[in-house]
Amino acid sequence: MARMKFLCDAERCIECNGCVTACKQEHEVPWGVNRRRVVTLNDGLPGEKSISVACMHCSDAPCMAVCPVDCFYKTSEGVVLHDKDLCIGCGYCFYACPFGAPQFPQDGAFGMRGKMDKCTFCAGGPEVDHSAAEFQKYGRNRLSEGKLPACAEMCSTKALLGGDGDVVADIYRNRVLKRGKGAEVWGWGTAYGKPEKAPTPPAGAKS
Amino acid sequence: MKKLLVPVIAGSFLLLAGCGEKTQVTVYKQGQYQGKPDTRPWDNAQFKNDRAAWEKAIKARTDNQNEYARVSGN
Numbered sequence: 001m002a003r004m005k006f007l008c009d010a011e012r013c014i015e016c017n018g019c020v021t022a023c024k025q026e027h028e029v030p031w032g033v034n035r036r037r038v039v040t041l042n043d044g045l046p047g048e049k050s051i052s053v054a055c056m057h058c059s060d061a062p063c064m065a066v067c068p069v070d071c072f073y074k075t076s077e078g079v080v081l082h083d084k085d086l087c088i089g090c091g092y093c094f095y096a097c098p099f100g101a102p103q104f105p106q107d108g109a110f111g112m113r114g115k116m117d118k119c120t121f122c123a124g125g126p127e128v129d130h131s132a133a134e135f136q137k138y139g140r141n142r143l144s145e146g147k148l149p150a151c152a153e154m155c156s157t158k159a160l161l162g163g164d165g166d167v168v169a170d171i172y173r174n175r176v177l178k179r180g181k182g183a184e185v186w187g188w189g190t191a192y193g194k195p196e197k198a199p200t201p202p203a204g205a206k207s
Numbered sequence: 208m209k210k211l212l213v214p215v216i217a218g219s220f221l222l223l224a225g226c227g228e229k230t231q232v233t234v235y236k237q238g239q240y241q242g243k244p245d246t247r248p249w250d251n252a253q254f255k256n257d258r259a260a261w262e263k264a265i266k267a268r269t270d271n272q273n274e275y276a277r278v279s280g281n
Contacts, residue, residue: 070242071240071242083243086242124245126242126243127243129246129248130251143265144248144249144250145253146253146254146260147264148268152272158272158274161272163268163272164266167266168272171269171272
C-alpha cells in the first residue's frame, strides 16, 4: 500500500463546494472552521480555475517540523494527524503550512485560539476508533471503515481524487492522456515533491 | 498545651501536603511524537486486523473514482 494522497484536477473543478459541504456534514465541523475550501483563481475572468484545498498530508510535513509540543504524527498510510490533547493552539503550524490547512476555532471570551483542527483524511485521531471522543475531537473515521474521505467520494465531477497515491496518479495520467491537456497538478509538487524523512534509527541500532 | 499540640500537628501535615504535589509541567522531547498512540485502520471489529481485506476495500473505492473504467466496465 502506497501513501494516501489528495489530487485536485483544476480542469474539472466547477467550484460547487460539494467537497466543503461533505466535509462539514461528515465531521460536524464547527462554524468558522473549514477543513476544506475551494479557491478560485482569476475569478470571473476567462480561464478561471478552481481548486479544492485542504491538508495535503505532505511527505515532509512542515507542520510536524515546527510544532513546539510535537503533537503531530504520521500513520503508516502517510496520513498526518495530531493529538488535540497536546495541542496548545500556538498557530505555528498555520504559518508553516503552504496550504493554510490548520484551522483554529475561537475559544474563550477574548477571541483566543482553540486547539488546532484540520483535515484528517477522514482517519480520525489518537482515540479509540469510532468512539464518541474520537468523533468529537477529530470527526468520523471513514478510513477504518474501508472508505475514502467524504470530500473525494462526494465530488460530482471527480475533480478531487483521494486514496492510494499510485492509483490516483494513474487515474489522473489516463485522464490527461484522453483529454490531451491540463497536466498541471497544483500543490502536488509542494506536498509530495520532497522525499519522506527516514525514521531515526534507535540508538545502538545497526545501519 | 495539649490543646495547642493537636492543631499544630494538623497544620504541619497540611503544610507538608504541598510537598507531595506532582509536577504538572509536561516534558517534551524535540522531534518525537508525544501524544497518545493510534491504532491501524484495519485493527477494528470490521476488518479484524486483516490488513489485506482493508487494502482491498480501499483499492476498490479508489478505483471507483476512475469513471473511464467504471462506465466502460473495464
